[in-house]
Amino acid sequence: MTEITDKPGDAKDEDAGNVDTKTFQRLERLRELRISHRDLDDVIHRLQMDLYINEVQLRRLKKRKLLLKDEIARMESELIPDLNA
Structure with missing residues (x-):
């Protein structure tokens, strides 16, 4: 009788790792976009103060x-x- 176990490196673990990596990359990209948005807001504010x-x-x-x-x-x-929703 063969025993089936989930070991590191199984396809299930790799899929979960890929999802986590993709989610992390998307969250990182979202953070970068928010920083760029805030930086642009600062630049626009300073330009509006200029005569x-x-x-x-x-x-x-x-x-x-x-x-x-x-x-x-x-x-x-x-x-x-x-x-x-």
């Missing part, structure tokens, strides 16, 4: 900030699917 504002540059930064916000929301909804 000689480059309106085109300011508009581009705001648009980029909105795109980051959308990507953050998309990633959050993928990681936490019931968030929009």
